[in-house]
Amino acid sequence: xxxxxxxxxxxxxxxxxxxxxxxxxxxxxxxxxxAADGLLALEVLEKESxxxxxxxxxxxxxxxxxxxxxxxxxxxMKDIPxxxxxxxxxxxxxGEAKALGAKGAIKKPFTPDMVNEILGPFLT
Amino acid sequence: MDIGQDIIEAxxxxxxxxxxxxxxxxxxLEGADGDVLSNITSMLGLGGDIxxxxxxxxxxxxxxxxxxxxxxxxxDELNEDVKDAIGEIANMVAGNLKVAFAGYDMKxxxxxxxxxxxxxxxxxxxxxxxxxxxxxxxxxxxxxxELKYIVNS
Numbered sequence: 001x002x003x004x005x006x007x008x009x010x011x012x013x014x015x016x017x018x019x020x021x022x023x024x025x026x027x028x029x030x031x032x033x034x035a036a037d038g039l040l041a042l043e044v045l046e047k048e049s050x051x052x053x054x055x056x057x058x059x060x061x062x063x064x065x066x067x068x069x070x071x072x073x074x075x076x077m078k079d080i081p082x083x084x085x086x087x088x089x090x091x092x093x094x095g096e097a098k099a100l101g102a103k104g105a106i107k108k109p110f111t112p113d114m115v116n117e118i119l120g121p122f123l124t
Numbered sequence: 125m126d127i128g129q130d131i132i133e134a135x136x137x138x139x140x141x142x143x144x145x146x147x148x149x150x151x152x153l154e155g156a157d158g159d160v161l162s163n164i165t166s167m168l169g170l171g172g173d174i175x176x177x178x179x180x181x182x183x184x185x186x187x188x189x190x191x192x193x194x195x196x197x198x199x200d201e202l203n204e205d206v207k208d209a210i211g212e213i214a215n216m217v218a219g220n221l222k223v224a225f226a227g228y229d230m231k232x233x234x235x236x237x238x239x240x241x242x243x244x245x246x247x248x249x250x251x252x253x254x255x256x257x258x259x260x261x262x263x264x265x266x267x268x269x270e271l272k273y274i275v276n277s
Contacts, residue, residue, distance in 0.1 A: 087219020
């Protein structure tokens with residue numbers, strides 16, 4: 001049985017690239033949901049069954065860090081794992097994301113192999 | 125600091141990693157502003173230990189080729205996908221430059237990119253800013269990555 005994934009990025013192009021990378025990496029997802037910012041991501045998590053979230057950090061309306069903080073306060077979604085996928089890779093901001101529950105980070109630019117390396121062990 | 129080389133490495137990394145494309149790299153240009161032949165420009169602001177902006181200027185054919193490579197489909201107009209894709213190029217170049225500036229012990233922060241479509245651009249303002257621009261060539265033509273910045277004292 002596959003998983004459901006939520007892609008959170010203000011760039012629709014990047015959401016498409018990540019979705020394609022997941023498929024090219026051979027990762028088995030039944031549904032790929034999309035959201036353009038943290039606020040919209042919370043709405044998806046309220047409505048859909050999601051197994052894993054891949055989220056950008058720099059986004060309008062609600063950024064990735066605020067999304068993690070808000071998600072951690074909601075009992076029905078706080079345990080859904082989140083991986084950051086961003087140009088932001090500084091130890092300070094990734095450290096803050098991990099302190100708020102993020103399981104890891106993928107740096108843009110990335111290849112399907114890089115995505116598989118980080119997500120693969122988590123999905124088996 | 126070799127900002128020209130940093131721009132080259134930041135840009136070629138993105139194209140080789142995500143588009144599997146090798147770029148022909150021109151010599152970095154420094155100094156005065158000039159009109160840039162471009163149909164779409166994506167730019168984002170930089171803050172922190174510097175203030176400035178990074179811009180990616182593309183003619184239409186190049187912008188559509190980049191977008192098509194990203195999306196795995198033919199793109200034949202300067203639509204929202206193209207603006208979004210070139211904005212992501214600017215975002216990723218800036219992200220790589222952020223790492224490069226960290227190597228100079230300088231912390232920079234990135235704004236969210238925005239894109240404009242038109243015929244020719246000159247990014248004005250920022251009196252006293254250092255300007256470094258690097259031309260890159262690929263199938264379809266040339267594009268330019270331009271960084272203007274002032275180190276905060």
